[in-house]
Amino acid sequence: MTGTRSVFDTHLPPLADRVRPRTMEAFVGQGHLVTEGKILSLITRQQKPFSMILWGPPGSGKTTLARIIARATDAGLYEISAVSSGVKELRSIIEKAQKNRELGRHTILFIDEIHRFSKSQQDALLHAVEDGTVILIGATTENPSFEVISPLLSRCRVLVLKPLSPSALDKILEHAFATDILLRKNLVELPPDCRAKLIQASGGDARKMLNTLEVAINLIGGRGTITNEILDEALQSRSQLYDKTGDYHYDTISAFIKSVRGSDPDAAVYWLAVMLEGGEKPEFIARRLVILASEDIGNADPRGLTIAVSGFQAVHMIGMPEAAIILAQVTTYLASAPKSNASYLAVNRALSVVKAEGTPGVPLHLRNAPTGLMKSQGYGKDYDYPHDHPDHFVRENYFPETVTETFYKPTGLGYEDYIRKRLKDLWPDRYDDNKTT
Numbered sequence: 001m002t003g004t005r006s007v008f009d010t011h012l013p014p015l016a017d018r019v020r021p022r023t024m025e026a027f028v029g030q031g032h033l034v035t036e037g038k039i040l041s042l043i044t045r046q047q048k049p050f051s052m053i054l055w056g057p058p059g060s061g062k063t064t065l066a067r068i069i070a071r072a073t074d075a076g077l078y079e080i081s082a083v084s085s086g087v088k089e090l091r092s093i094i095e096k097a098q099k100n101r102e103l104g105r106h107t108i109l110f111i112d113e114i115h116r117f118s119k120s121q122q123d124a125l126l127h128a129v130e131d132g133t134v135i136l137i138g139a140t141t142e143n144p145s146f147e148v149i150s151p152l153l154s155r156c157r158v159l160v161l162k163p164l165s166p167s168a169l170d171k172i173l174e175h176a177f178a179t180d181i182l183l184r185k186n187l188v189e190l191p192p193d194c195r196a197k198l199i200q201a202s203g204g205d206a207r208k209m210l211n212t213l214e215v216a217i218n219l220i221g222g223r224g225t226i227t228n229e230i231l232d233e234a235l236q237s238r239s240q241l242y243d244k245t246g247d248y249h250y251d252t253i254s255a256f257i258k259s260v261r262g263s264d265p266d267a268a269v270y271w272l273a274v275m276l277e278g279g280e281k282p283e284f285i286a287r288r289l290v291i292l293a294s295e296d297i298g299n300a301d302p303r304g305l306t307i308a309v310s311g312f313q314a315v316h317m318i319g320m321p322e323a324a325i326i327l328a329q330v331t332t333y334l335a336s337a338p339k340s341n342a343s344y345l346a347v348n349r350a351l352s353v354v355k356a357e358g359t360p361g362v363p364l365h366l367r368n369a370p371t372g373l374m375k376s377q378g379y380g381k382d383y384d385y386p387h388d389h390p391d392h393f394v395r396e397n398y399f400p401e402t403v404t405e406t407f408y409k410p411t412g413l414g415y416e417d418y419i420r421k422r423l424k425d426l427w428p429d430r431y432d433d434n435k436t437t
Contacts, residue, residue: 012181016210019176020064027068028175029168029206030061030161039159040065044072049106051129051136053114053144053153056161057250059205062139066110075106075135082116087124097134107134114138115147122149129155141250146287163204170199172206176213187223194231201235203251252278257288261296265335272324272331282323286312289330300340300414307333338414346408353405360400393426406430 012018021027024034024044033040043049049069054062063079070077078093097107109125111117128134129152136156140147144158164172173195177183190198190213198216202209216226216234256271275285286308293308311330315323369379384394397404410420424431 014211015176015180015183015214016207019172019180019210020067021175022068022071024068024072026175027061027064028171029164030065033159033161034065039157040069044069047073049073049075049108049135051134051156053138053140053148053156053158054161055140055142055144055158057141057163057204059202059207059209060161060164061206062161063110063112066108066137066139069137070108070110073106073108075108076100077108077110079110079112082111082113082121085111087121090121090124094128094133097128101133108137109134110137110139112139113141115140115142115144119149122152126151126155142284164206165204166199169202169204169206169209170195173199173209173213176210182222188217188220189225191225191227194226194228197228197231253285253288256285257292260289260292260331260335261339263335263337263339265332268331268335269328272327276320276324276327282315282320282327283312285327286315286330289327289334293334295344296339296341297334297337298340298343298416299419300338300411300416302415304334304337338416340411340413340416342408342410342416349405349407353403353407357402360402363397363400366398395426404430 024041027034030040032038035041054065056062066079067077069075076097078096080089080093093107093109097109100107114122125134125136129136136152138144138148138156144153148156173190177188177190198209198212202212212231212234213226216230219230219233220226252271252274256268256275259267259271272285276282290305290308290312293304297304308330311326314326318326364378365381365383367379369375375381384396386392386394386396388394408423410416410423412420420431
């Protein structure tokens with residue numbers, strides 16, 4: 001930089017906002033929601049919007065979709081952030097929506113980060129959403145089952161957005177260079193290797209990708225070639241302050257979970273400290289640890305789930321700052337525990353079989369027979385009660401006729417090694433060393 005004035009040194013909105021698509025046809029990604037015949041395509045075509053919660057990672061298109069829906073259905077649109085808005089602002093919008101309704105016009109209320117609204121703030125929306133005064137579109141990066149009150153959630157359809165694929169991000173880049181008021185002047189070149197690197201570093205987040213590109217363009221003064229060195233500088237120059245709603249939030253929880261999964265308690269506690277210092281909700285961290293205890297530790301140490309659940313309950317009762325001590329104990333225990341994802345893989349295998357083959361009839365000997373009629377039809381007949389046998393076990397077929405598979409394949413780690421040896425003794429045809437490794 002030698003004092004060259006950047007063509008991006010203007011009062012224009014950020015690049016990510018300038019290239020935001022305005023129609024459903026121009027929207028890239030989320031094909032399961034927006035392509036012809038899918039739910040969002042239908043409501044815009046039929047001009048019948050409904051209340052919904054858009055749940056997905058940053059930069060996946062939640063705000064853009066809300067604006068497209070409002071424009072396509074000719075609805076009044078009010079956008080607020082749950083971080084800075086309160087009940088007073090909500091009531092003002094509802095009053096305006098009532099006037100719109102009298103004129104026969106829909107009103108869409110878009111609430112970004114709706115999970116940040118308190119229970120009382122969410123309560124204030126209930127009546128207006130229920131009677132159709134406002135059509136609520138809430139955006140959240142958190143699981144709405146935990147963060148949105150049940151009465152409000154029951155009045156909304158939850159639509160799940162996915163991180164954008166590399167091909168979708170590439171199309172967004174192509175659109176930006178073709179349509180942006182500044183980029184289409186062809187003053188900036190992004191070589192294929194840098195383009196691929198930018199897409200990969202964005203992690204499915206279009207806003208992160210476009211913001212990084214804009215930083216890189218400014219670093220070269222608005223004209224010239226973006227090199228790998230420039231791109232690295234742009235990636236590093238983005239703020240690394242912890243943002244509970246931004247991409248660093250996701251990057252950090254990912255580093256934390258991978259450190260616990262990787263059995264490194266020191267790295268795990270470091271990332272825990274980063275999140276706590278940044279003001280992350282301790283319940284969010286505790287909830288992720290409960291999931292990890294089953295997914296990544298499982299029966300290698302069954303106490304892991306008990307400790308994680310107890311930790312979640314304790315964190316909920318105690319709150320910060322003391323909750324940090326509880327989280328540190330749970331984190332270090334789980335990070336130090338033996339690991340197994342055998343239970344996680346088992347249910348995925350079973351689900352794939354059920355989805356492929358359907359749900360079979362339950363064999364008669366496994367059915368319950370609470371009435372005489374059911375007994376007369378053979379329900380429960382010939383069932384062999386395991387507790388009537390030595391070791392409280394009998395080799396019985398508990399599968400339907402069409403299925404006999406080994407879904408659960410325990411490892412030789414921790415307590416799961418004992419489980420593996422026991423199952424090998426009980427079911428030698430299914431559990432041998434070749435099948436369980």
